Amino acid sequence: MERKVILSIDGVTKVFGGLTAVNDLSLQIHKAEIVALIGPNGSGKSTTLNIISGLYSPEKGRIVFEDTDIQGLPPYRIVDSGLRRTFQNIRLFKDLSIIKNVMIGAHPCGKANVLNSVFKTKRIREEEEKIETIAYDCLKFVGLDVDPKVKAGSLAYGQCRLLEIARALASSPRLLMLDETAAGLNPSEKQNMINIINRIRDKGISILFVEHDMSMVMKVADRIAVLNFGSKIAEGTKKEIQNDPLVLTAYLGDHYVKTE
Amino acid sequence: MKKKKTIILLIFLAMLAVLPKLITSNYIMQIIDLSLVNFIVVMGLNFVTGFAGQISLASTAFWGIGAYTSAILTTTCGFSFWAALPVSGIVAMLGGILIGYPTLKLKKFYLGIATIGFGEIVSLIFLNWTTLTKGSEGIPGLSKPSIGAFKFTSNYNFYYVILIIALILLIASVLIKYSRFGRTLLAIRNDEIATETCGINAHSSKMIAFSLSALYAGIAGSLYAHLIGFISPDLFVFRQSISFLCMFMIGGSGYIAGPAIGSFLITLLPEVIKFLQNYYMAIFGILVVILAIAMPTGIVGLMEKHLPRLYRYIEPYAEVPEKGLERGNEKWRGK
Amino acid sequence: MLELIQLSVSALSMGFVYALTGSSIFLIFNAAGVINFAQGALLMLGAYIGTTTLNKLGLPYFLAILLMIIIMVIIGFLFQRLAYYPLRNSEGLMFMIAGIGILVFMENFVQLLWGAAPISVRPLLSVHSINIGDLNFEPQSVMIIVITVAILLIENFFLKKTSIGKMTQAVAQDKEAASLMGISVPVMIAVTFINSTVLAGIAGVLVSPKFYVSIGLTSLLLKGMASCVIGGFGSAVGPIIGGIIVGFTETFGARYISPQFRDAWAFLLMIAFLMIRPKGIFKERISEKV
Numbered sequence: 001m002e003r004k005v006i007l008s009i010d011g012v013t014k015v016f017g018g019l020t021a022v023n024d025l026s027l028q029i030h031k032a033e034i035v036a037l038i039g040p041n042g043s044g045k046s047t048t049l050n051i052i053s054g055l056y057s058p059e060k061g062r063i064v065f066e067d068t069d070i071q072g073l074p075p076y077r078i079v080d081s082g083l084r085r086t087f088q089n090i091r092l093f094k095d096l097s098i099i100k101n102v103m104i105g106a107h108p109c110g111k112a113n114v115l116n117s118v119f120k121t122k123r124i125r126e127e128e129e130k131i132e133t134i135a136y137d138c139l140k141f142v143g144l145d146v147d148p149k150v151k152a153g154s155l156a157y158g159q160c161r162l163l164e165i166a167r168a169l170a171s172s173p174r175l176l177m178l179d180e181t182a183a184g185l186n187p188s189e190k191q192n193m194i195n196i197i198n199r200i201r202d203k204g205i206s207i208l209f210v211e212h213d214m215s216m217v218m219k220v221a222d223r224i225a226v227l228n229f230g231s232k233i234a235e236g237t238k239k240e241i242q243n244d245p246l247v248l249t250a251y252l253g254d255h256y257v258k259t260e
Numbered sequence: 261m262k263k264k265k266t267i268i269l270l271i272f273l274a275m276l277a278v279l280p281k282l283i284t285s286n287y288i289m290q291i292i293d294l295s296l297v298n299f300i301v302v303m304g305l306n307f308v309t310g311f312a313g314q315i316s317l318a319s320t321a322f323w324g325i326g327a328y329t330s331a332i333l334t335t336t337c338g339f340s341f342w343a344a345l346p347v348s349g350i351v352a353m354l355g356g357i358l359i360g361y362p363t364l365k366l367k368k369f370y371l372g373i374a375t376i377g378f379g380e381i382v383s384l385i386f387l388n389w390t391t392l393t394k395g396s397e398g399i400p401g402l403s404k405p406s407i408g409a410f411k412f413t414s415n416y417n418f419y420y421v422i423l424i425i426a427l428i429l430l431i432a433s434v435l436i437k438y439s440r441f442g443r444t445l446l447a448i449r450n451d452e453i454a455t456e457t458c459g460i461n462a463h464s465s466k467m468i469a470f471s472l473s474a475l476y477a478g479i480a481g482s483l484y485a486h487l488i489g490f491i492s493p494d495l496f497v498f499r500q501s502i503s504f505l506c507m508f509m510i511g512g513s514g515y516i517a518g519p520a521i522g523s524f525l526i527t528l529l530p531e532v533i534k535f536l537q538n539y540y541m542a543i544f545g546i547l548v549v550i551l552a553i554a555m556p557t558g559i560v561g562l563m564e565k566h567l568p569r570l571y572r573y574i575e576p577y578a579e580v581p582e583k584g585l586e587r588g589n590e591k592w593r594g595k
Numbered sequence: 596m597l598e599l600i601q602l603s604v605s606a607l608s609m610g611f612v613y614a615l616t617g618s619s620i621f622l623i624f625n626a627a628g629v630i631n632f633a634q635g636a637l638l639m640l641g642a643y644i645g646t647t648t649l650n651k652l653g654l655p656y657f658l659a660i661l662l663m664i665i666i667m668v669i670i671g672f673l674f675q676r677l678a679y680y681p682l683r684n685s686e687g688l689m690f691m692i693a694g695i696g697i698l699v700f701m702e703n704f705v706q707l708l709w710g711a712a713p714i715s716v717r718p719l720l721s722v723h724s725i726n727i728g729d730l731n732f733e734p735q736s737v738m739i740i741v742i743t744v745a746i747l748l749i750e751n752f753f754l755k756k757t758s759i760g761k762m763t764q765a766v767a768q769d770k771e772a773a774s775l776m777g778i779s780v781p782v783m784i785a786v787t788f789i790n791s792t793v794l795a796g797i798a799g800v801l802v803s804p805k806f807y808v809s810i811g812l813t814s815l816l817l818k819g820m821a822s823c824v825i826g827g828f829g830s831a832v833g834p835i836i837g838g839i840i841v842g843f844t845e846t847f848g849a850r851y852i853s854p855q856f857r858d859a860w861a862f863l864l865m866i867a868f869l870m871i872r873p874k875g876i877f878k879e880r881i882s883e884k885v
Contacts, residue, residue: 053457054456055453074456074461075456075457076457076458076459076460076461079457079458079459080459084457084458085457087454091451091453091454092450092451092454093446093447093450093451093454093455094450095446095449095450096443096446096447096450097579100443100446100579103443104443104444104447104455104458104460105458107440107443107444107458107459107460108458108459110440112439112440113441114436114439114441114468116440116441117435117436117439117440117441117442118432118435118436127440128439128440131440167458171458171459309688313688315688315691317695359866362866362869362870362873363866363869365873366869366873368687368688368691369629369630369687369691370824370869370873372630372632372691373630373817373820373821374865374866376817377817377821377861377862377865378862378866380814380817380858380859380862381859381862381863381866384855384856384858384859387855388855388856498813499699499702502695502696502699505692505695505696506696538703538706538707539703539707540703541699541700541702542699542700542702542703542704542707544696544699544700545696545697545698545699545700545701545702545703546696546700548692548693548695548696548699548700549678549696549697549700550696551692551696552682552689552690552692552693552696553677553678553681553682553689553693556689
């Protein structure tokens with residue numbers, strides 16, 4: 001079955017000062033596919049996500065999302081195309097309530113501008129209700145069972161992760177990028193996260209996720225791409241990656257690789 | 261709860277309506293009028309610094325632009341006050357767009373420095389462009405407006421003009437805060453990068469907030485000019501920005517009730533401590549420091565934390581969680 | 596031609612004062628990531644304290660300066676402890692607002708302690724003017740240039756050659772890495788603040804004979820900031836070049852275009868830079884980590 005490619009990264013290179021953080025990276029993600037991006041620390045995984053989401057501009061290369069070139073576009077335009085992300089070090093709107101956090105995530109679902117704030121038409125009122133409903137649905141989807149008026153700053157760590165995902169889902173993205181979303185979670189929370197990721201994929205949303213926890217990657221990913229020092233050194237299914245000598249060297253060092 | 265709130269609101273409005281009848285001193289009446297004018301400026305500041313978290317010290321400059329525009333239009337161009345008022349606001353707003361566009365693309369403190377610099381330039385223009393502004397002489401003889409045959413000659417009846425405009429602007433700011441646009445500003449204050457990844461053009465939102473603050477300040481400037489009847493360049497100097505900042509901080513940044521509390525307290529404060537006349541600015545300064553370090557959320561912020569029931573009466577649409585972190589309310593269950 | 600040279604010397608001297616002010620702002624921005632609006636207050640305080648130690652106490656010149664520096668060190672430490680430390684984790688907004696509050700407070704405070712009349716530091720050289728050939732130079736301008744260059748060289752030595760200086764640089768570049776190396780980050784930030792305060796104090800004292808210590812120092816702060824914006828935060832040389840550019844623009848602008856708008860030139864230039872090249876001449880090369 002030929003699945004449609006929704007994200008195509010082609011020869012992307014990013015240089016910071018003297019350091020090449022991402023080197024000639026090419027990767028494709030298909031519809032409703034879960035792809036894991038792994039590699040040792042400093043291999044360029046988060047940088048790659050930052051480039052795709054528009055926070056950095058690549059020196060070279062092309063990024064095409066659903067037939068649109070998105071490299072070099074500002075982040076808010078990329079979101080409009082259907083691409084959302086979460087952050088490694090959790091960026092929630094701490095002073096705002098949980099429900100407002102998700103409603104802001106649903107911003108692309110509305111059109112009201114500042115004048116509409118003051119001169120409210122029926123259409124605008126309906127839009128606001130729609131956004132609120134979407135927000136409640138997203139909270140329910142991730143299973144965040146907390147009074148929605150509580151400020152996001154009061155949440156426990158695991159709940160923060162869930163809220164970030166709820167916020168990202170609010171605009172019905174076609175591709176969701178998760179940056180170490182399981183970092184710091186206990187085993188039952190991690191299992192919960194795996195369930196959520198699978199449910200997201202069941203809705204037809206593709207997922208590109210950066211992760212360090214190998215067991216989690218093995219349980220969830222359809223395909224795995226391995227980075228080391230900014231370059232992709234391997235790509236394939238779980239089986240292929242597990243036995244790839246380059247991958248083993250990258251993670252464990254030269255002396256590990258058996259010589260035949 | 262809602263019915264109770266509505267009744268209290270109506271009583272409050274009624275009190276505002278009869279206030280002038282209770283004031284015997286013309287001087288105090290003027291102070292109240294001035295508080296209302298400051299209230300408008302601080303409401304404007306709330307958009308850019310309170311909601312969006314961008315430091316702006318340009319309020320005085322826009323206030324001055326509004327005042328001078330109104331003064332010049334009514335004296336040399338024969339405009340009526342009612343026409344000059346909105347034009348002053350718009351001219352100030354255009355100034356806001358002009359200075360905001362390049363500076364809001366950068367980190368927060370650039371706006372702070374740029375607004376101070378802008379204030380200095382505007383101040384110098386007021387002083388030196390004598391053909392337009394009459395320089396240090398100032399512009400005297402600014403008259404109060406009239407509707408048909410009735411002329412608002414005194415501080416007592418001009419009060420109603422200022423009050424109604426202030427209330428309209430207040431309602432606008434409540435509507436804005438609790439709208440889709442308002443949410444984007446609050447989000448920007450918390451985390452601008454995350455906001456961008458939610459599909460929001462932070463730069464344009466900040467621009468609008470800044471322009472709104474300029475608009476409000478410009479309108480306030482026009483009201484001020486015609487309230488006092490005379491303006492001169494030495495009113496629109498940097499230390500005035502500190503007064504506004506003080507009013508803004510003490511009330512509570514980002515709250516709806518903040519500007520009212522802050523502007524009345526700080527406008528009335530010098531009257532109460534008249535004997536400390538020389539030390540006003542020192543006191544304002546140290547007050548701002550103490551507020552920034554120890555009480556950054558201001559009086560209303562303290563209320564939110566320690567007196568939540570009172571807070572809910574004062575702050576419209578205040579969000580106070582009913583049950584803490586347990587299972588949510590009916591709406592949540594129903595969906 | 597003659598006039599051009601004299602004007603240039605004047606411009607250079609003011610430029611160096613701005614450079615010094617700008618450098619003190621740059622130091623704190625680099626180390627702590629915040630802009631210290633209270634720098635103007637420190638300038639003012641330094642200037643007034645300097646005038647007291649120099650004028651009133653009858654001490655020999657260098658002892659008086661030393662005393663002033665010691666007092667500024669203490670003030671720098673107090674300022675960092677009371678104003679920066681409690682706010683170090685919160686959004687920079689509150690620190691900036693606190694800085695502005697301190698600025699305004701100080702303006703009034705100095706008036707209370709020292710009176711509203713502008714005071715002037717007794718000059719080092721009692722000559723009326725320095726003459727080289729047909730050129731007449733104000734001794735103060737020349738002195739400013741000489742002293743500022745000396746100070747900047749000392750700063751440079753301190754930052755690059757002494758171990759404390761190098762440690763403050765390490766903290767400025769990457770707090771986490773520095774602390775992992777065993778460098779005490781809070782101590783180094785305190786040192787940076789003290790360094791910055793002393794620079795500010797000296798700048799204040801230098802400028803006082805020319806401008807009479809008074810509220811004009813707020814304007815000096817702003818021009819110091821303008822120097823940083825124009826010069827850029829990418830290099831310690833930035834505020835210096837920026838300061839010199841401001842000095843020249845201001846002096847020549849005032850002389851040939853409009854004397855009344857003298858103060859405005861720095862800001863117009865700054866705003867122009869913000870529109871066209873916001874990162875300044877020496878751009879910051881490290882981008883913000885997301």
